Amino acid sequence: MTPDAGLAAASNATFVATIVLYATAMFGYAVEYAFGRANRVAVPERELVTVGGAAESTDGPDEAGTVPNTNVSPAQAVMSGKVATIAMVLGALAHAASLALRAASVGRWPWGNMFEFIVAVSLVGVIAWIVLIARKTVARRLGLFTMLANVLLLGLATRVYTEAAPLVPALNSYWIAIHVLAAILATGIFMVGFVTAILHLIKRRYVLLTERDANISFPMTLGPRLPLAETLERITWRLHVLAFPLWTFGVIAGAIWARESWGRYWGWDPKEVWSFVAWVVYAAYLHSRATGAAGRRWAPWIVIVGWGVMLFNLFGVNLVLGGLHSYAGV
Numbered sequence: 001m002t003p004d005a006g007l008a009a010a011s012n013a014t015f016v017a018t019i020v021l022y023a024t025a026m027f028g029y030a031v032e033y034a035f036g037r038a039n040r041v042a043v044p045e046r047e048l049v050t051v052g053g054a055a056e057s058t059d060g061p062d063e064a065g066t067v068p069n070t071n072v073s074p075a076q077a078v079m080s081g082k083v084a085t086i087a088m089v090l091g092a093l094a095h096a097a098s099l100a101l102r103a104a105s106v107g108r109w110p111w112g113n114m115f116e117f118i119v120a121v122s123l124v125g126v127i128a129w130i131v132l133i134a135r136k137t138v139a140r141r142l143g144l145f146t147m148l149a150n151v152l153l154l155g156l157a158t159r160v161y162t163e164a165a166p167l168v169p170a171l172n173s174y175w176i177a178i179h180v181l182a183a184i185l186a187t188g189i190f191m192v193g194f195v196t197a198i199l200h201l202i203k204r205r206y207v208l209l210t211e212r213d214a215n216i217s218f219p220m221t222l223g224p225r226l227p228l229a230e231t232l233e234r235i236t237w238r239l240h241v242l243a244f245p246l247w248t249f250g251v252i253a254g255a256i257w258a259r260e261s262w263g264r265y266w267g268w269d270p271k272e273v274w275s276f277v278a279w280v281v282y283a284a285y286l287h288s289r290a291t292g293a294a295g296r297r298w299a300p301w302i303v304i305v306g307w308g309v310m311l312f313n314l315f316g317v318n319l320v321l322g323g324l325h326s327y328a329g330v
Contacts, residue, residue, distance in 0.1 A: 200236055
């Protein structure tokens, strides 16, 4: 199929609009994070108020008991957060439209090369975060960090931009709607889990330094306005419990597709190897998180290693190692 130039141009335009909207949301959340009222915190951390066994977090003053003396009032900060959420949702709609227009321009699934894969992963991450906010699982202002991760990821995507084009023959299979989609869903959720793991480590370190009355420097200065470390740990765990089976299915589906395409289930191709390494690392995280206090202490660090492996699998393998999965399009 000959690509439709008009639809491809519209896809590119909505992609640019997506980045602008996400950057706007990031700025709005930054204002709410910096100037809004922090969640109730104390050092050492106090127990959460529970209702029917479910943890509750309430809005209240900073640890000093007052809002920082700034020209931005708490009410204005809250409004900034609401505007940021609207910008994020509009950005997600533009994001989805960009992928849909790209798919329509070439008549195929919109994840046939590295650029499209990254854009789709980013969309999954944003949708996952919107769901968390809608369910009131996370504080809205923490969208600052998820938007930052997505803006950076989409910025990297522009470095491997590829014009809309038909699929290469090896990818022209119904398995692209199964294997690659599963990988995209898992990767997007893993990305959000990586963000919450980083925040968990910052909060945990902040509490420790405060208990020791030690000097606190950036990024631990972000700690006072973060939720309880236990809350962040629980969110990280749930995200990975959701993503890990998807990644497992993606690896298995990839092996079945390899059997149909190349006559073998497994050939130690670099992409296969690093996908399996990622699986092992995330399995180690789930095991560590379930093995008591000692294992849980190291669990968030394993998440960081896992995301590092995912990034290497995406960028390092595609751009450096090559192999049978050389479909980056760059």
